[in-house]
Amino acid sequence: MAGLALPAAAQQRPAPRPEPTQEGDQQPDATTAQAPEQEPKTPPAPLTFGLAGPYLAARMATVENNFIAAARYFVQAVAHDPEDRFLQDSALVALVSAGDIDRAVKLSDQIATEGAPTEFSGLIQRAELAHSGNWQGLLDSLDTKADGAAPEADLLDGMLSAWALLGAGRAQDALQEFEDLASGTPGVAPMVNYHLALARAMVGDYEGAETLLADPATGAHVLGFTARAEVLTQLDRRDEAVAMLDNIPGLEAEPQLLALRNRIADGEPVSFDVVKTAADGISQVFLTLSTALATSPEPEPLSLIYARLAVWLSPDTAEARLMMAQLLQDRQQFDLAEPEFEALRRMGQMRPVAELGRIDALSRADRRDEAEKAALALTAAYPDLPQAWIAQGDLLRQTEKFEQAIPAYDKAMALLDDAPQEAKWFPLYARGIALERAGQFERAEQDLLAAIELRPDQASLLNYLGYSWIDRNVNLDRGLEMIQKAVELSPDDGYIQDSLAWAYFRLGRFEEAVEPMERAIGTMSQDPLVNDHLGDIYWMVGRHREAEIQWQRALSLKPTDAGDVDPDRIRAKLERGLDAVLAEEKASGHQPQGSAPIEQPQAANAN
Incomplete structure (x- = not known):
């Protein structure tokens, strides 16, 4: 344009969406900062x-x-x-x-x-x-011909002019303007032809509209499919409309298309209403440009401007509201996005794919309560959609509600019973984690093994089961092999490096544990568990002073009893040394799981 x-x-540009942070790793709130007190007569800063x-x-x-x-x-x-x-x-x-x-x-x-x-x-x-609706005023303001400029010189003004002509009752001029714009700017011809098709349908030229919309370059998007189905119905070609909609991948995730398909198939009255007025057409212009800019390699701030104008001109256009809501969400403006998502729900236009993205965005922004509510609403609206149950299970698992997460994953797996095997590996993996954390390791092991059979080269999956085995002093050789393979597949993953180092520690191979744990701390220096682990490994190789530094570092990162690091245990190691703490724990019979080297690994090996 x-x-x-x-x-x-x-x-x-909006800041990159942050990855989820460890609990407590919060940025300071600028609104709570206190300004230093000033002397009463000190003038304020200019x-x-x-x-x-x-x-x-x-x-x-x-x-x-x-x-x-x-x-x-x-x-x-x-x-x-x-x-x-x-x-x-x-x-x-x-x-x-x-x-x-x-x-x-x-x-x-x-x-x-x-x-x-x-x-x-x-x-x-x-x-x-x-x-x-001041169409003549709009045409006067554009005045594309008075100054000798060709209509195609500016895509936006050219399409605004064509729709304004239609609004002013000059249908033939409007269609000609669209055609001139399409032929004069070939790079955007499909975009312009979509609007030409809408304009033709508005004036009753359904045959002309169908010819344009049948071209995938012009009509292969949600609104294009909707417009074409409505046009075919006006032509009394309902069977073609139903077949066209049935061939859309993922139709079940587009409720408005599915509802339209069923109305057409049932012989119910269907009118052409993608655009009803010229203002709706201009709303579609802004939506088209917003979509093009939002999906470009470097999204433009104008995409939100155009989406806002599209909704203002045509508040009932669900696609415009959805675009605006997603753009606001991408910019972390959830309080502004929520009314748009709520409007979509009131309109009966809740989109599963968009809702799943919204749930993920809320979760990443640490707005877990809102994310859980959204997930519950999605499962209520689409109880047969496995992805909705997976999203709900993920949220519950991420907030350590493992017992509650398991039934959500169970529901998802039941719905995926006839699905391709590839669709099952992640819910199996996620349910395996929830089961393991809930203390149901036998079931967890079955899920994790089944997931590995489907995805044998998934590093995080191999790491999780391998670490779980070594943590429980079972399948030690196989567990170590899994973790080593995970490291080969994802050598820069700090969590996997930590797992390998801790596996060596548990097996008494302390010297081998140093290098991977130092690699882990290089990428996860703010993680108290990794610092604690490195301290234990340093202690076992005789680097006691460095061990104490790492334990002090772990304490400075504010570990809590609710996490995987016990601050009281770290203090005990600083006071008496790791050897004494391990001896005391062994004597009391209350040694934390996975915290000490295995005394006789060869006797415990299996598989």
Whole structure:
């Protein structure tokens, strides 16, 4: 698309989604920081007054994708310098991103009244003209022919112009404009032809619409499938519509398509309503551009702007709401995304694939309560969807509710009974973990072995069973072989290096344990368990001072009794040494599982 660009303050990329962190590894909350006390007569810092303060606050909020705060501060900044075009555009971007489009319209009108409109304020005004149905006003604002520019010079303006012509009752001109735009810009012809198909269907040319939508490059997406099925039904070709929908992979995960398919098959009335008005068509333009930008190698901030405008123009278009919700979710703005997901649920448009992504995103953001509620809602809405039960089991397992996770995995495995074997390895692995942590090792072992049979080269799976065997003093040789293979498959995985080192420790091969444990600490220096393990290994090879340093390091990382590291045991090792602690534990008969070298590994070997 030619022309439109965001101000630099609005072009910050969302931060990469963080991996789940260890409990307690929290970033400090900036809102709780206390400023040092000042003397009563000390003047405040200059940046707290005038333009600089709100501008810097707005920039920081933009970097953090805090659109509501960014909008508030940019509006304050504009009040201090109402002629700054950069600030005006930045305020508009933040307002639209935050969903406050009415205020954005007022600001864009104010900018136009002052005689210095920006390109972005012009976009907002054109969207408002479409929203109010002022088609001639929209055409006048575009004025693509008056200045001698060809309609295809700008993809966005060209499609807005075509839909505005249709809204103004000039159907033939509208269709011709779409055709000229498609032929003049071949690289985007499928995108334009999709809109041409919608326009043809709106004016009753279903044959022409079907010809365009039958091309996979034009219609092979959810809205394209929906439009084509509705068009075929208008042509009384219901059997073709049903067959087309039945051939869509994963149809069962698209409830709106499945419901449409059943209505068509049952002979129920079906109208063409993908677009009902020219405003719906322009909403689809914004949605098309939003989708293209969001799926590009470097997603653009404009994708959220276009999605917001698409929903504003056509609030009942579920695809637009879903796109907006997912873009907000990707930017970690869950409080803004949730109303959109809730709207989809009210519309009966809950999408399993999108909900699974939402559950995962909430979990990664440590919003586990919300994630669990979403998982429960998904299993209630789609009780026959195994992925929903797997997601619920994963959440319960991640929060150490292992007993509760097992029935969820059981339900998933029952639903996967007739599924391809490849689909079963992960739920078997996940259920095996839950069973092992719940103390049901016999069942866990069966699941883990079954999963390994399906995925013999899955490093984390080999590591888990191998470590579990060595931890229990069974199948020692085979367990060690599994862990060694896991290291070969994933040499940079700190957890697997830790497992190999600890397996050597348990087998009394202390010198061999040093190198893999030092590798593990190189990638997991903030993990108290790995630091504790390295301390034990150093002690056993006579490096007592280094062992004490590692134990002190483990304590500094705030281990809790609820985790895998007992801080009281570490303190005892610092006070009396590992040898004394192991002797005391052996004498008392209360030695923690897997914490000591195995005395006679050769006598315990099996398999």
